[in-house]
Structure formats: C-alpha cells, structure tokens
Amino acid sequence: MVTQSQTIWTQEPVQALLNAAGGGVLALIAGVEGPSYRPVGAMMAIIGEQRVGTLSSGCIEADIALHARTTLTDGRPRMIRYGCGSPFMDIELPCGGGLDILLVPRPDRMALEQVATNWSRRIPCTLLIDTSSGRCRVADKGDTALVDGVLRIRLQPEIRFLIFGKGPEACTFARLVQSAGYPNLLLSPDPETLTDGELAGCGTQHLSAHAFPPELAVDDRTAITLFFHDHDWEPALIAGALDTPAFYIGAQGSQRARDARLLALAAMGVAQAALARLHGPIGLIPSARDPGTLSVSVLAEILATAMRPAG
Template sequence: MREILPALSRWYAAGEPFGLATVVAVSRSAPRGPGAAMAVGPGDQVVGSVSGGCVEGAVFDLAKEVVESGEARLETFGYSDEDAFAVGLTCGGEITVLVRSVSPAADTSFDEVAASVAGHRPVVVATVTDGPAPRGATLAVWPQEISGTLGSQGLDAAVTADARGELAQGATGLRHYGPHGERREDDVTMFLQAFAPPPRMLVFGAIDFAAAVARIGAFLGYRVTVCDARPVFADPRRFPDEADVVVDWPHRYLRGTDVDDRTVMCVLTHDPKFDVPLLEVALRSPAAYIGVMGSRRTHEDRLARLRDRGMEAGELARLRSPIGLDLGARTPEEVAVSIAAEIVALRWGGSGSPLADTAGAIHPPRLKSV
C-alpha cells in the first residue's frame, strides 16, 4: 500500500471517502501478496492493484458499494473451472480481499499512519477481517502509542503486544484471537500490516552508472544514498531527487551509518583506494547484498588486496562481482537493470533463468529480506 498512500492522503485531506481494498491472504500462484492494495476514490479514480488485472473490475464495483453502505466486505477470488470467464484468477491462485470505506469520520488515525509511513517511522495497522468484532475496525500501533480500537480492551491489548513484536521485521499477515484477546483460532481474525522503514540501498561511486542505479533503486522502494569522496562527482543535480548524496570517504561514511540485513550495497568506483577499505567494512556488516563493479582481472586483484588485509574466505565469498546478472547490458540504464535483477533474484530466491526454462511455482516463497 505504500506506493498509493500519496493519492489516499490527498483524498483523505479533502474529506473525500474512498474504498480501500487490501489483499489479506493468498494461496498458490497469486500475483500479489498480502498487503497489496487498490483504492477507488472520488470521480471513480483508481490507484493500485490487488491482482495484476484479474479481478480489479470486480473489486472496483465492490469498493463503490462499500463506500455507499459504509459496511466492510471480505471476498475471496479464485479461478473457476466451471466458467473460465467468471471473475477469478486465471493463474490458478486465490486471494482474499478486505474492502473497507476510509474517511476522516470513519478512520481518524489514517493521516497519522500515512505520515509515519512517509516519514519512515514504523507502524502496524491491525484490521478486523472476520469474527464477532466489527469488521473493518482498525487499531494503529506505534512503538510508544496506539490509535483506534477493535471493540474491546482485551483485544486491543493482545493485538498491540503482537503488533509491537512485528515492528522490527515488518511482517504482515493474519492473526487469530478470542473476542477479548485470548489466543484462539475460531473467533476474531485480524490482518496485521506492518510498515517498517524501507530498506536502504547504498551506492558508492558517483559515476554515470550510479545515477541509473539510484533511479531503479528508488523505483524498487529502497531509500537510496549515493556516496563519493569527490565533490565534483557527488553533485546532487546529477542524481534523482529521491537519492541522498553524501560527500565523504566511502569507508568512513559506512562506519557511521545504519546497516541491517535488508541493506544492499552497490560499489561502482572500481578504484582500489576507495574499494578496498570500503569492502573491509562492508563485508563485516550484516548487509544482504554487496555487489562490486569491475572486470574479472580487477576482481582478482581486489581479492588479493583484501586477503592481505586479513579478510577470510567466508567473508570474501559474500562479494558479488562482476556485479549484476548476465543480460548483455551496455548502457548505464541496462547495467542498472542487470544489478536490480540480481538483487531481486537474491531477495526472492530466483535463479535468474528465463521463466520459460523453469518449472514449478512462478512466485516462490520469500527467502530473504533484501
């Protein structure tokens, strides 16, 4: 839902109610995961997607009905063998969608949640999907405060405790409770959607390739920082507005910035005086991906220099160099696609092979948080 929040915030600020449809559960080969969202606003404006096109028409109609009635709806869509032209997922999967009406009167905490997501502050939104609690009721949970109610103090307390446990991981999914917060499987079903701060992409080396990598990193949802020790190259005018540009020695900047196991690093300088001290720090960080630009000969020289500094084989094995997948890329934009493809493949456990040459599920389970 993060990508459609700007439009939702505009409608909310104008006092315009809108229908918000959120995927709360999936099975088999569903094209979008839990948390994917679509909204229908004033003048029948549509933003977002819940299935990549398979059931959007039905969800559009449903959202308009929900805005009119004010009553939240829970619907499941799947492929129909009896009628292939019926509303359903031709990929053979199944999605369950919660549709609720959002307005300043019905959801007083929505603007606070939107501001937190935009400001990279963690928040969890818990929504009743089924059971004796009011369907569509929401509770927003931050590390130190909550807003809203699910209908009972016990349920609010139990969900708040679970939501705060999910804040660090950014996990999203269904949870089950008794009407007063007891751990039971047959009463209230809640959808907990965690908005963790976006993962970071650190791009070292403000060369022409870096601008293209920064653009595609921002497109993929990363918070991008470009760092170079040379002010003439680290000029913010050369990079997309979404990227922070830092003038500093890369290894010194890296030592002083936050890195976690979702962070990806793209080292594009291919200059030993920058790369070697930087990689000595990077390879001892929890970063999910460390890709380094350069030829195979450059990489062998780089490995030798790092060994001389005491780096061990297990640490060096984390390097992905030459950076990117083999796409035959030449231009900066093509190289950026190659790098992004490698990051996405690592994130989801993909092989990088053409789908036509593979078998099994197209959308494998998530393996890494990159």
C-alpha cells in the first residue's frame, strides 16, 4: 500500500475536462518513490493539445501528453513509470526519484461533476479511481492512497482567509493573499481600507458593529486574522471567531497587547481552552514592524499551521 498524508485540491483540471466537448485524459500521480515535485494525487488534464495542471517541474508533461493520445484512442487506462525503474531511460527526473502516472481516458463525468460541486460548496470528498478499469466514484471519506488497485485522492477545500482590520497592515496582507490566489474576504470599518482591497481584487465587507458577522460561513479550512491598532474592535470579533471551527485565529500586536486581549476575553467569559487557540503575537518573524514583512511572516505561519498533522 502506498499512502500520502497530504490532502490536495486541484479544481482546474477537473473543470477543464468538464468543459471539453470531445473528452480528454486525466493524468494523476499514483505513486512516488523518493523526492517529488508534486504529491500523490496531483492532477493534470490533457485535452487535445492543451494541458491543464502540472505533475513535475516540466520534465515529463510533454511525454505524458503523447501517451494520453494513445490512451484516449484505445480507451484503456494505463500506468506509466518515470525515473527510478522506468523503461524510458531518456527521460530523467532532476529530483532523482520515481513517479507512477495513471492515465484515465474520458473519466466519469458524474464523478467529476460531484467533485466540482463539492469544491464550489467547500465540502471535502475523496475521488476513487480503479486503475484497471478507470471507473470513478466519489466518497465522503478516505485518505489519499493507492490500495489494492484503487487510487484514492482526498480533496480538501482551499485555505480561505477572513481578514479583519484597518490600515496598511490589513491592506497589505489582503493583497498578498489575493496575489497568492487564495479565497479571501477583507472586513473593515474603514472605507479607505475597503477601497484598497477592492483595487487589489479582494472581496470586501463593511464592518458596522463590534461583532463577528453571523452570516460568514467558516469551516476548518478558514484562517481568521485581525489587524487593528484600535484594539477595542478585537474582543467581540475574537470571541465570535473562537466559536467557529477556523483552524487559525490570530491578532496583530505586541506581547503586552496580547496579554490585555486575553484578560478582556476572559472577562467576557471565554473559556481557557478557547483562548489557547488564539495566536499572538502573530507571524514567524518576531517583532516584524513594516506591513510587508509582517504580512509574509503571518502568511508563512498560517500555511505552516495548515500543514501540521491533525492532533
């Protein structure tokens, strides 16, 4: 059994196949030996001359496309080996490892539609593919692994950012997250902050009250950050955030500001177990002062938190 603990979500190849009138081939990493640029379960779609997604640093994609044409013609899935143990000696992997690539011609449309629907609704799911027949189905549970001829791919929603705040720190962090391609929403009582976010392409929402907006859909792939110099906004927002399953909740400020924040939340009746979830001072770089450094530092901390094994 080959297992892969990292969960992934790649909607572009799936959507490309759904949009393709003449059908295409879904290529997936089914096995990894040694180092690899991409994990087990990474996807690429081949539709005619078009390729959507990548499975390496660029060294095997063209060859995969050639095999995909044959696979599409005969209608049979096939497994191709690159790197260690591969019959294709002229194609080398710079990382020195080995990759098993599964090619699935015209993957089941109903399964792909279910994957796309779950992605739009931020619902985790597992795509199961029989490596011999190419049959696909979607299950609620199952970790990424190749077991007894069935490739399971655990698909999780993208990390989503809810950014509360006012001023350059909130704006800079929102722009950074937007440029990295993550779903995000900038919430602020300040019109200038919201305008800055809109110009960067961020979603925005006006904060009109010192309270966590009840309409926000928060799941366990959501990160909540607060960038306020006026800390009076924080207690009610943080208390509301701590009532959600967000995997990361953090607020800007010094150690002194953090201590005052914790005292205020405790006085509001927030339990110690909930307070232990609150990050602060936020960021991997201690005492980062300028908005750019702080933003990179906080984003790195959030992504590192997201990669930690559960429990």
